Amino acid sequence: MIWSVAWRNIWRNKLRSAVIMMAIAIGIFASVFTWAFYRGMVDQRIQTAILTEASHIQVHHPDYLVNPDQKSRISGINHLVSGIDTLKGVKAVTKRILVNAMATSAETGSGVRIIGIDPDREKQVTNIYTKIKEGTYLEGGKRNPIVIGSELTEKLSVGLRTKVVLTLQAMDGTLTSGLFRVEGIYHTSNSAYDEMNVFVKYGDIAGLIGLDSLSGHEVAVLLADHGELGDITGKVRKQNPGLDTKTWKEIMPEVSMVEETMDISMYIFIGVVLVALIFGIINTMLMAILERVKELGMLMAVGMNKMRVFLMILLETVLLSFTGGIIGMLAGYFVTVLFYHKGINLSMFAEAYGKLGYETRVHPVPDLDIDLKVALMVLITGILAALYPAWKAIQLKPAEALHMDV
Amino acid sequence: MKVIEIKNLIKEYDDAEVKVKAINGVDLAIEEGEFTVIVGPSGSGKTTLLNLMGGLDKPTGGEININHTSIHDMSDSKLINFRLNNIGFVFQAYNLIPVLTARENIEFIMELQGRPRAERRKRSVELLEAVGLIERINSRPAKLSGGQQQRVAVARALASKPRFILADEPTANLDSASTQNLLDIMEALNHEEKMTFIFSTHDARVVRKAHRVITLEDGKIMSDVMQEHGEKQQ
Incomplete structure (x- = not known):
């Protein structure tokens, strides 16, 4: 019956309880969403x-990432690709040539990174081919085709089928240049990536710089399951001890850091919300x-007895907090589900988000695990908020309380 | 058989650094089945004496024995349990839990005692019948008149099967008809079930019903008079 008494006591002052529940609900809704x-x-x-960018795993010559010199090459790369391809859990593998160059158009020039690819294999590893907004992805037998990003087309003032000259250092150290024709224009959410990276055929660039x-x-290696990253990275390392094998987290630490710090940031955010709510709940109780x-x-x-009185106040506070918390969580969950499909358009901030590599339409992800964590935090908040009022209640002396003027 | 035995009871309060003796050397014994009232002017110590007898307050000196158990030196936690199982209370107001129905208010005490649900159900119905409120079994206090609330409070006090019932000015907020009704019920319980009642009151109608009238003044018993059934004497 103590549960029933506690629950009914909450509704003795409906307006006051509704106000604090609404405050809790809004706080939790904001946190969940x-x-x-x-x-x-x-x-x-x-x-x-x-x-689009790094794949799950990359393998390089041990010196390449320290000093991206084209001479730091992997010999017998086809054999390496075949070896990795046999590992269980590997979805696709591709090889690349990477060279820094100067791209010039009839009007201007810009520094670029040339990525020499095998288009068929690359399609299985990265999704750049899905980002083509004009032209094709190095398809057909034309000589020296190039795919460039939309940002670069604006910078070089070029368009489809326009000529672009790539000037770069050959393997023997001499400067060389090649004429390429824009065959495709891609556009990703990362404008910095689009401005920097151009794609050419593996054989074309190999021939130009004199690389065998x-x-x-x-x-680059794409896995079937993101969760197997550590396991398969270990196998690739074991298979190729003389090479430098890195995960996307090591290659793009800034992205990895965002993932790792996001949960901590959110715990702090919710913690601040709940601490603010604690004072409201204590005041109400x-x-x-x-x-x-x-x-x-x-x-x-x-x-x-005092234990039962304490328990009754504790239950009242927890039920009050939890009811508000549940309303907030359900509202947060349903609004998240609504926008999960629809997405939230942040195109007004497109330039800023694009430079950081973020999509301008964000799809919030409903996560039951997060909701349960928030529920637990609300429960703890309710218990903490109950302690002082409940302690005050049990300090009352019945003889005095019965004749107290309040 | 003595239900309550009090010896040289003293209760002092600190009032502006001066000790005030609210109860000053009271000796008293209450026999089982008595219908006793404690009267006296405001500040004479009636409520303090009732609080001490009910274990709601602790004396500065002296002894209080209830059914041969001394409660004056009992710990707070033991006292709460002792009150639950031995003493019924009817207060002037705020007797009932507003969010519970008449039946639930009665059952609440029995639940605190750990009695089984079936027994609680049966006894709450019996008690509400005894106080004439069976038709209001599912009414909350706010839907009951002051007199009806006090009758539920009497039923609630009886629910725990106490040794005696302490009633602190139970008729203070009631009209004449409600007072008469409440007193008739208490008197009937006293006659039929030999339940011991101890009242503090200013109400002459309550005094007229009493078997014994104890007059308190300045914390001392000034008179202790046994009377034949009050109303027949008038």
Whole structure:
């Protein structure tokens, strides 16, 4: 019956309880939705980082990432690709040539990174081919085709089928240049990436710089399951002890850091919200107790012991907090589900988000695990908020409380 | 058989650094089945004496024995349990839990005692019948008149099967008809079930019903008079 009494006591002052429940609900709604929003944003950034930019695992010559010199090449790269491809859990593998160059158009020039690819294999590893907004993805047998980003087309004032000259250092150290024709224009959510990276055929760039066809600079690996990253990275390292094998987290630490710090940031955010709510809850419960001093005195007089009185106040506070918390969580969950499909358009901030590599339409991710964590935090908040009012209640002396003027 | 035995009871309060003796050397014994009232002017110590007898307050000196158990030196936690199982209370106001129905208010005490649900249900119905409120079994206090609330409070006090019932000015807020009704019920319980009642009151109607009238003044018993059934004497 103590549960029933506690629950009914909450509704003795409906307006006051509704106000504090609404405050809790709004706080929890904001917390749940903000968490889901950032989870969506970060998940999309990670997806972009893996599927468009870095893949899950990359293998390089041990000196390449320290000093990206084209001479730091992997010999026998086809053999390496085949070896990794046999590992269980590997979805696709591709090889790349990476060279820094100067791209010039009839009007101007810009520094770029040339990525020499095998288009068929690359399609299985990255999704750049899905980002083509004009032209094709190095398809057909035309000589020296190039795919460039939309940002670069604006910078170089070029368009489809326009000529671009790439000037770069050959393997023997001499400067060389090649004429390429824009065959495709891609556009990702990362404007910095679009401005920097151009794609050409593996054989074309290898021939231009004088690199033998059995060598390359990078092997990119896509996994079937993101959760197997550590396990398969270990296997690749074991398989190729003389090479430098890194995960996307090591290659793009800034993206990895966002993922790792997001949860901590959200715990701090929710913690601040809940601490602010604690004071409101304590105030409400102290008012409720002050109004019921005589009644509490009567209850203790007739034989309700201090532990039961404490429990009753504790239950009232927890039920009050939890009801508000549940309303907030459900509202947060449903709004998240609504926007999960629809997405939230942040195109007004497109330039800023684009430079950081974030999508401008964010799809918040509903996460039951997060909701349960928030529920637990609300429960703890309710218990903490109950301690002082409940302690005040059990300090009452029945004989005095029964005759107290309040 | 003595239900309550009090010896040289003293209760002092600190009032502006001066000790005030609210109860000053009271000796008293209450026999089982008595219908006793404690009267006296305001500040004479009636409520203090009732609080001490009910274990709601602790004396500065002296002894209080209830059914041969001394409660004056009992710990707070033991006292709460002792009150629950031995003493019924009816207060002037704020007797009932507003969020519970008449039946639930009665059952609440029995639940605190750990009695089984079936027994609680049966006894709450019996008690509400005894106080003439069976038709209001599911009414909350706010839907009951002052007199009806006090009758539920009497039923609630009886629910724990106490040794005696302490009633602190139970008729103070009631009209004549309600007072008469409440007193008739208490008198009937006293006659039929030999329940011991001890009242503090200013109300002459209550005094007229009493078997014994104890007059308190300045914390001392000034008179202790046994009377034949009050109303027949008038």
